[in-house]
Amino acid sequence: MQNKLLKIINIFITFTICLSLLPINTAKAAATPPTTSEVYQTTPPGIAMKDFVSKADTYKDGTVNSAKLFEAGNTTYDNSTDIYQLLSSDGGQEQTSSFWGKVSSDDGGSSSVNNYFDLSKPQVISAWLYMGDKSAYSGSSDDTAKGLPDGLAFVLQDDTRGTQAIATSANEGKTAFGEGLGVWGVASSSDNTLSNFVDPSLGAIQNSWALEFDTLQNSSPAASGSNYDDYFDGLTYSGVKIAKGQHMAWDYPANVGINQNNTSANMGVNPNDSGNTYYGKNNNWGNIFTGYKNHYYYGLNHRDVIHSMYLTGYTSDSATNVYNSWHHFKLSYTPPAAGSTLAKMSYIFNDKTYDGTLKSYLDYDKKTNVTVDISKFMRDGNTKVRWGFTASTGSQSSSPSTFAVIMQQMPNVANIETTTKLYDLSQYDADDNLGREIKDLDKRPVSITAATKDPDYNVANGDKLRLDYNLNYISGFEGTGSDITTNITLPSNVDFSPDEDNNIGQIIYSGFSDESKNRTVPISATSLTSDNKVALTLDALNSENENIKIELFGTADAQTTPTTVKGQHASYQSLHFLDDIMSPSFIINDRLQLTTNDNLDLGTIQTGNESNNQVNLNLAMNYLNSSSFDTKGVTLYTKVDDKTATKTTISTADGKTSYDIANDIANSTQFSADYLGTGTHKITVYAIDSMNRVSQSITYQVKVEGKQLKLDVDPNYSFKNINKVAPDGYVKRKGHWKVSVISSDTPWTLTANGTELTLENDASQVIGPMFYRDKNGNDFSMLNQDILIAQDLSSDSKTTDVSGSWANDKGILLHDDQDNMAGKYQGKIHWSLIDSV
Structure with missing residues (x-):
């Protein structure tokens, strides 16, 4: 980014010299990148970190941890929120750093703080990252510009070193700088000769999972005598780089690496199939890197890569102000299902602007529902692991820059x-x-x-x-x-x-x-x-x-x-x-309308009157702004009183802008007096189209007069289950039987007869017969004869709940006084309702 700005300034200067005798142009040169002080004084909102994070001042070999906490109101920067600086532009070529969520053991158990990452529960990490002012690319986005820091990583770990955990050289134990980013292991800091091969995973932070923000492409071997591990981003798959440009990717740093003695023609690692984190190459690479055949070089596997990102500099080429120096990062964790160790991670980058407004989902970098095996970094089954950030620089093409973190959500604080x-x-x-x-x-x-x-x-x-x-x-x-x-x-x-x-x-x-x-x-x-x-x-x-x-x-x-x-x-x-x-x-679309030409009070119709025994609803439908119907049809719903609405499909295959709804469509707009029954009824209609748009409801009222007689029976009645034989000599009903008579302008009589009950697959096995017990305790067999169940001498309009008057041991029962074969028994009841007494 800085190179682009300098180029623009040079062109502007040349232009003003050429026109020195003309009036001065009021155009301004492009602004230079903001200083660290300006960036720190313009921080997005964050939460206090002092009491909830820890760091070691030095690592095991005495290397200084470069991380520094600048509390809100720092006298140098006057920052408005806590900032953890990981790398510094004036901190020298070789820097490494880390900070971790604080746990009580960090201060000898005297603290109640336990800011761990609980692998057994959903967790969220949210932070703002600043990775310096340097341009990410000087040419192809497959590669990065030179002179950038190596990068940083978000890490989950249960290393026994605690806050002193950091990447080291596997065979010497010295703190590693450069492409390891403070978490990945390197084989050696001085000697990778063929006689001294060491698995790099031994130098990683142990029992760990890492998501890297890699700002420098490490894809060529180092010069003799320097750090030989400078090929972490050099692996390919099917001839294509696994990691292109600045990128995010993850793996298990302490997972075993292997020595692959493949020829150059077979260099290829499938990051999705591979169970290894590091890949070593021996002298067969001499075909490519002449002069380095006596050394091992190591490539790093990258899983679920986001390629060609803009991690350093501004969030975009067009957003060149201090507010766009901060990049937002969020990681969401979903724990494994019971009995599994496979969890889900989703991580996003540059998802929102400085004021917190989220960008369009298509405009930021993301990986969702990445599968992670937590068994690879849990130590002794412990689900409460450390979380934190590591960073490092020092590779042969790197140079220092300021890296910093502001926290918005820490997993076990809130x-x-x-x-x-x-x-x-x-x-x-x-x-x-x-x-x-x-x-x-x-x-x-x-x-x-x-x-x-x-x-x-x-x-x-x-x-x-x-x-x-x-x-x-x-x-x-x-x-x-x-x-x-x-x-x-x-x-x-x-x-x-x-x-x-x-x-x-x-x-x-x-x-x-x-x-x-x-x-x-x-x-x-x-x-x-x-x-x-x-x-x-x-x-x-x-x-x-x-x-x-x-x-x-x-x-x-x-x-x-x-x-x-x-x-x-x-x-x-x-x-x-x-x-x-x-x-x-969301989208607001045109409104569906249902209209009628009828008066909502449909008046009175009568049963038995051929000239006035039904109503027809004259309905039409269209859209408020005259949109055309699609060809998928519209469903008309009709509901009488409190009954379940019926559905009828209205064809709109010709896609017109309005439709008259025929009143003979499956009787959905035509109602007879006999169907409705005597009394006053409400008929409600509404329509729903293929996009789920619902019209307004139209509710009519109609009164039905005349003679009516109707039996309302639930056919799914049954008797209780028994064990071989009923203890009282008879079987009671199961649940409430629904037997009702709806009548108007007529007396009535209800009788019934019933069969014996036979075994479902063996008609020779019989229980019964059914019998009716009246309120006085008199029993009447229903086998082959009609028994009076109920009657009404009046002509009033009403609904009589016949079965509602039956006590538990009255009404229709089932005779049983013998052992029965197990199984399902079935029988029938025949009802007779007549309009006389």
Whole structure:
């Protein structure tokens, strides 16, 4: 980056000399990269690190740890938050450093701090990284510029050296500089001759997992007499470099390396198939590197590489200001399923801007759901391992630069999962419940054009919406340390007008051991600021499973459709916890309309009246802004009173802008008096299209008069299970039998007869017969004869619950006084309902 700037300045100077006699041009030269002081004085928000991290001042061989903590308000830099500096531009060519989450053993057990990484629980690391002001590339992005530091690494480890763990030369035990980045092992600091081969993994931080931020391409052997390990980025697979340019990748540093005696034609390591971390080459490499055939060189396996990144310098060529010197990094860990050691890691880089606003999902570097075997770095099954950062420089093409870290989330201080969700409260989910989740358009796997027709990302104009912001406390010994200051920018094209109580939402607190803290707090419209933001102060979170849920209610409100609504930034800030999140992006599409020409009071119809015994609903459908229907059809739902709605598909194969709905489509718009039954009824209709857009409901009322007689029986009744023989000589009913008579303008009589029950696969095995026991205890066999069950002498309109009057030992029962063969027995009841007595 600096080289580019100097070139621009030179051109500008030449230009002004040539035009020295003309009026001075007011254009300015490009700004030079900011100094370390300027970068440190312009820090993004971070949390205090002093009490929660540790470092060794020196390593086992006496090498000085270059890491330095600059607390907020440092007299040199006046920085606003704690900064851990790993490398320094004036610290010399060979530097190595590390810092780790503090655990109680670091100060002899006198501290209660246990800032470890718990492999048995979900964990999050969030940090801002500064990796100097030097340009990443001078030419091809497959390679890097020279004169860069070697890089840094995020590390999980359970090395017995604790805070003194650092990469060393395997055969000498000396602290290693350069491409090892403080975590990868090197074979030797002085001698890699063929007679002195040593496995590099022995020099790594033991019991470890590392994610490297490699800023310098190490892919050529060093000159004789210097560090011979300068080929970590030189391995290829199918003729292509495994690691291109500045990159991120991971592996197990202490995993065994091997000596491969392959010829140059077979140089190739599949990073996904390989079980090894380091690959050594002997004198067969002499065909490529003439003069170095008496030495071993080592390549490093790279898993799940993100290639050709911009780690050093600004976040992009166009973002050349001090605020873009900091790069955000976040790692999310999901523990293994029970009985497994395979966990998931997801890591992202440059995902948000200085103010915390997340960039588009397609605009930052990421690897998701990477599989990691935790058994490779757990010592004796311990799930509580150290986390931290290491860094180093010193390779032959390197030069020092300032590297620094600001923490936003540390895993066991306050580990909080934050999520946002959007629900359309006017649409139905897969279980036919109102409230369908709308997916985030920003993370779509399809083009924006395809997404406009995908119901997953669409709502209808005018739909009721709910935005959820969730904070769930996973783990941590310290908690947030203070209330959580929350600022939410509301999305555009959503009307958040307050309800009758002047509220726009609510905060739901749950999972607190103190029941008084579990409550729902309304969000007043007074929380809205003039710039369309909601400012809230949330209670502190301190214990596992404590949850805060913010619900904001609005209405989709677009002037034109389709309209894409971008996600908006929400920030959480407390003493020990910081995070940023975006609301889901989505599309507002045209609204589906259902209209009628009928009066909603359909009047009165009568049973038995041929000229007035049914109603027809005259319905039409279109879209509010005259959009055309797709060819996938529309489903019409009709619901009578409290019955389950019926569904009928209306063809839209010709894709018109409006449809008259025929009133003979599977009777979905035609209702007879006999079907409805006497009384007053409500008929509700609504439509849902292929994109899940729901029309408004239309509810009619109709009154049915006339004679009616109807039996309502649940055919799935049964008797209780018995063990060989019923103890009372009869078998009682199982559960509540539904037997009801719906009548109007007629008396009635209900009788029944029943068969014996026979074994399912052997009709010779019989239980029974069934019999009816009246309220006075008289028994009447139902075998081959009709028995009076109930009757009504009146002509009133009513529903009579016949079986509801049966006591447990009354009504229809099953005779049984003998041993029975095990199995399932079946029989039948024949009901007769007549309109007389």
